Amino acid sequence: MKTLMAGYARFREGYWHRHQEIFAELALKGQAPGALVIACSDSRVSPEVIFDVAPGEIFVIRNVSNLVPPYAPDTGNHGTSAALEFGVTALKVRAIVIVGHSQCGGIRALMTGPSGSHGDFIESWMSIAHPARARVCDAPDAPGDFDAMCHQCEHESIRVSLGNLLTFPWIKSRVDEGSLTLAGMHFNVQTGTLKEI
Ligand SMILES: [Zn+2]
Numbered sequence: 028m029k030t031l032m033a034g035y036a037r038f039r040e041g042y043w044h045r046h047q048e049i050f051a052e053l054a055l056k057g058q059a060p061g062a063l064v065i066a067c068s069d070s071r072v073s074p075e076v077i078f079d080v081a082p083g084e085i086f087v088i089r090n091v092s093n094l095v096p097p098y099a100p101d102t103g104n105h106g107t108s109a110a111l112e113f114g115v116t117a118l119k120v121r122a123i124v125i126v127g128h129s130q131c132g133g134i135r136a137l138m139t140g141p142s143g144s145h146g147d148f149i150e151s152w153m154s155i156a157h158p159a160r161a162r163v164c165d166a167p168d169a170p171g172d173f174d175a176m177c178h179q180c181e182h183e184s185i186r187v188s189l190g191n192l193l194t195f196p197w198i199k200s201r202v203d204e205g206s207l208t209l210a211g212m213h214f215n216v217q218t219g220t221l222k223e224i
Pocket residue numbers: 067068069091092093128130131132133134
């Protein structure tokens with residue numbers, strides 16, 4: 028907590044001071060971010076830091092392993108789907124970018140398989156990426172090295188999520204009419220490089 032409050036003090040002195048006009052305008056006019064970014068909750072992968080954007084520029088969804096579930100308009104508490112709906116239908120973002128990353132703990136857990144010590148939510152959530160795991164494990168040229176398989180699965184899970192985005196009717200229609208673009212990217216934590224997949 029001390030670390031957080033010390034950071035807040037620095038924010039008030041520095042960042043806030045430099046951006047207070049932007050914050051005041053955003054408070055007055057509301058937000059109009061151009062892009063929606065879906066990233067992992069991982070502490071090393073902050074979209075605002077990686078894309079070096081000002082306040083109000085990106086609408087961010089973060090969850091375990093930057094996954095997008097398929098469209099399922101039922102009574103479940105779909106946090107990611109609700110944020111997608113708001114970003115696309117209310118804010119009318121013009122791009123959705125999924126940012127995966129290296130050394131993703133959720134993907135490693137998925138590739139390891141059921142551990143016997145199940146939590147309450149993570150295993151069910153990660154089942155969204157089961158098709159990615161299957162693509163990696165069932166490929167005839169699958170690497171024998173576990174780290175390499177995890178790396179491949181990080182990429183495949185982004186592709187699965189890109190496909191799932193198109194199951195949302197209000198995303199599919201905007202992509203088809205050309206008012207919304209979708210992209211997948213992979214961030215290398217060690218080198219700080221971002222590659223489109
Ligand atoms: Zn991750």
